[in-house]
Amino acid sequence: MTWLKPLATPDAAEHAYTAYFADLEARLSDPATNRPELVRELLSELVYGRSYATLQADAPLLALNLDSRNVTFEAEYYMATDDAAFQRVKPLLWLWKNVDLTPLGHNPLFGIPLRQVLAGHIFKRVGRNFKCWQNVEFSVGYNMEVGDDVVVHRNVLLDDIGGIELHDSASVSDYVNIYSHTHSVLDGPDVTLRKTVIGRGARLTYHSTILAGSVVSDDAMLATHALLRGNIEPHGIAMGLPARTTRLKVRDSGPVEGIDSRTHEAQPPRKANPQFPEPTPNQTRRVDEAAEPVMARMGFVAGSKR
Numbered sequence: 134m135t136w137l138k139p140l141a142t143p144d145a146a147e148h149a150y151t152a153y154f155a156d157l158e159a160r161l162s163d164p165a166t167n168r169p170e171l172v173r174e175l176l177s178e179l180v181y182g183r184s185y186a187t188l189q190a191d192a193p194l195l196a197l198n199l200d201s202r203n204v205t206f207e208a209e210y211y212m213a214t215d216d217a218a219f220q221r222v223k224p225l226l227w228l229w230k231n232v233d234l235t236p237l238g239h240n241p242l243f244g245i246p247l248r249q250v251l252a253g254h255i256f257k258r259v260g261r262n263f264k265c266w267q268n269v270e271f272s273v274g275y276n277m278e279v280g281d282d283v284v285v286h287r288n289v290l291l292d293d294i295g296g297i298e299l300h301d302s303a304s305v306s307d308y309v310n311i312y313s314h315t316h317s318v319l320d321g322p323d324v325t326l327r328k329t330v331i332g333r334g335a336r337l338t339y340h341s342t343i344l345a346g347s348v349v350s351d352d353a354m355l356a357t358h359a360l361l362r363g364n365i366e367p368h369g370i371a372m373g374l375p376a377r378t379t380r381l382k383v384r385d386s387g388p389v390e391g392i393d394s395r396t397h398e399a400q401p402p403r404k405a406n407p408q409f410p411e412p413t414p415n416q417t418r419r420v421d422e423a424a425e426p427v428m429a430r431m432g433f434v435a436g437s438k439r
């Protein structure tokens with residue numbers, strides 16, 4: 134069963150797009166391709182409708198900014214980023230981001246196949262029919278593992294520095310944030326990486342947030358606006374802040390074809406910067422509101438003139 138309508142692409146557009154993506158795939162698959170040079174040329178044509186050489190002559194600053202070697206990404210400032218892996222995918226992430234800012238990127242007939250081609254050369258793994266809408270942001274891209282028929286909707290943050298797995302038919306709704314790193318409470322620069330796993334057929338619904346190391350098992354669901362910091366069992370529906378599994382899906386017809394009930398394993402944490410000491414177990418304590426009124430905690434003593 135499907136709720137999607139098949140939309141036909143006009144022939145002329147279909148031919149133009151098919152030829153464009155076949156050519157792009159061939160150029161990206163060629164190990165001799167200089168990726169920053171290819172990307173600056175493509176962006177010059179797609180965004181400014183002219184060759185890179187003429188843009189460079191007439192508008193040198195615009196031209197400079199199309200070359201990913203003249204740009205930094207936030208990930209490059211962090212020790213946790215594998216620089217060699219990142220430099221390889223950086224030009225492609227720059228192409229992805231820049232096209233998202235253009236009318237072409239907001240045309241799914243062009244934007245979705247472009248992202249499929251790019252994902253094939255950025256992600257660790259991507260399956261069939263990856264459907265990614267516009268304005269999706271990655272931390273490094275190279276730590277994404279994506280199965281078949283996965284959908285990622287608009288304005289999603291996929292912080293894959295510690296790894297994100299999206300299993301077959303998983304769906305990530307608008308404005309979802311998935312994290313795979315966290316910071317020590319006492320020492321911000323002490324970062325822990327933890328892969329986040331979203332199971333087969335699982336759905337993360339609008340505006341929900343998934344913290345590092347969480348596991349959403351097969352066919353489970355995270356309710357809108359929920360904050361997940363743990364696991365959801367297969368078929369479970371977790372809600373609230375922090376999210377708790379309070380409901381289970383009920384299907385009179387039994388399991389849906391193609392969706393199984395695997396419980397995915399939580400992945401062990403890894404320190405991003407091993408020079409930091411192992412954390413002490415208790416880095417925070419619960420505030421006892423009754424015994425410590427707010428004013429006392431802030432240092433005010435009854436009767437003092439301070």
Ligand SMILES: CC(C)(COP(=O)(O)OP(=O)(O)OC[C@H]1O[C@@H](n2cnc3c(N)ncnc32)[C@H](O)[C@@H]1OP(=O)(O)O)[C@@H](O)C(=O)NCCC(=O)NCCS
Nearest residue numbers: 304305306336337338339354355356357358359370372373
């Ligand atoms: C989680 C969700 C699926 C529940 O739907 P439902 O089964 O029809 O739920 P109901 O409206 O009958 O509510 C059931 C209970 O869950 C609570 N609840 C529902 N959504 C909630 C949410 N986002 N956060 C906290 N509690 C929620 C309701 O208050 C109700 O609580 P009660 O039993 O104490 O009265 C739905 O609220 C949701 O978040 N949908 C997201 C939209 C969506 O489907 N997106 C898909 C994009 S891939």
